[in-house]
Amino acid sequence: MSGLAYQLGETLRSLRKNTAMVVSVVLVTFISLGFVGAAALMQMQVNQMTDDFYDRLEVSVFLCTDESAQSACPTGPVTDGQRSSIEEMLDDGAASQYVESWRHESQQEALENFQESRGDSVRAANVTADDMPESFRLLLEDPEEYPVVTELFAAVPGVESVADQQEILDQIFGILNGLTVVVLIIAAVMILCTVLLVSTTIRLSAFSRRRETSIMRMVGASKSMIRVPFIVEGVVAAVLGSLLACAATWVIAEFLLGQWLSEQVVGIAFIGGADSWIVMPGLVLLAGLLAGLSSWVTVRKYLRV
Template sequence: MSRFFYQLGETLSSLRKNVAMVASVVLVTFISLSFVGAAALMQIQVNQMTDDFYDRLEVSVFLCTESSSASACPTGAVTADQRENIEEMLQNGAASQYVSSYRYESQDEALQNYLAAHEDSVRAASVTAEDMPESFRLLLHEPQEYPVVSELFAAVPGVENVADQQEVLESIFGILNGLTVVALIIAAVMILCTVLLVSTTIRLSAFSRRRETSIMRMVGASKSMIRTPFIMEGVIAAAAGAVLACAATWVIAEFMLGQWLPQQVPGVVFISAQDSWIVMPGLLLVAILLAALSSWLTVRRYLRV
């Protein structure tokens, strides 16, 4: 125990002597791990949004109108018999095994939804109900089965086309995943800077204490006794930066994702501060392991004992 307290005292003494360098390590570690934490939170958010949106993913079976092209609707606008046949497919036919629920949207309802979504558009004023197609909006048991459902309705009389929101969602999630990758690349560069800065700090600390190290070597101190304070110095500085990064991660999750964004983007379920606690142990572990490894390699190379 006395040996541990001696090493801790030596470490704290060295930290006081190298305040500027230690502060640099703390700040660089804080910034780099904050990027890592933000990227991790973003990926958790993307995964949650993916699950949430895919659970609500609708497949739209658009019916033929008077203005539909002849190639898509050779028989013209959908008839009552054709509409009933499509609904029978959804209730008891081939498509029923894939559809968990469905709803019918008339031309008037389609117009009202269009006007609500494009109320500021100049073109909206000239759109009439006859311009809007009737449709059946389907929720599937498994969103991945969309190609099967699309194929079932592709050649059904009265159906103009079948569409889903998956392509749009995949492009959005692709952008979000790209931002995650960018954040991780920046974090990787910053972590490399942290490792180099820790190594430089330990090297300068070893140089400034070379006289003390020589005396300890002469009185028979073991290698671990001499090297441990230097390694602890790097670990403590990096751990302090990691604690700040954990605090920043919690702030992002609590105030930005938990409070601000839900007000700006209603209807989207955002992660909460609880999810940040999943990320924090990883940030601390990364900081301690990288600092310990870089300090140990530096001590082995520049501190001959």
């Protein structure tokens, strides 16, 4: 017990003696793991948005109109019989096994939706119902089956084209995933800075206490008794920084995503503060492991016992 008390006392004394360097380690660890936490939150948000959007992913079957190109609609505008055949495909035909639900959108409804989405723009004011396509909106059982549904309706008489939101969503999620990678690269650079700073701090601490270390060797102190306080010093400083990063992660998830963005962007499910608790243990563990490893390597290299 006396050995443990001595090691703790030496660690606290060293932390007080090297306050400036310890504060530097805490701040750099806070910033680096803050980036790691932000990247983890971004990926969690992307995953949640992916699941949410895929659950609402619609396939649009656009029907031929008077304005359709001859190449796409050689038989002219869709007839009542063709429209009924498409409805039969959706209810009891080949497409029914892939479709969870469907709705018909008339040209007038398409115009109203278009004008509502565009507001008071000049283009919306000049568009008429005849300019808008009639369509069937399909919600799929499995969104990944959209290529099969597209193929089923592509050659059906009365159908001008089949479109889905997959390509747009892929572009959005590609951008978000790219931002996550950029944040992770910045975090990796900052973590490297943290490791180097921890090593430098331990080296300076070992150098300033070289006389005490020599005396301890002469009186027969074990290697672990001499080395452990230096290692604990680095771990304590890094863990303190990781706790600040955990707090920042919670603030971002709770207030930026869970409250502010959810009020600004309606229709998207955002993560909240509770989700950040999944990330926090990893940040603390990462800080402890990196600081412990770098401190151990530095002590073995520069502290001869």
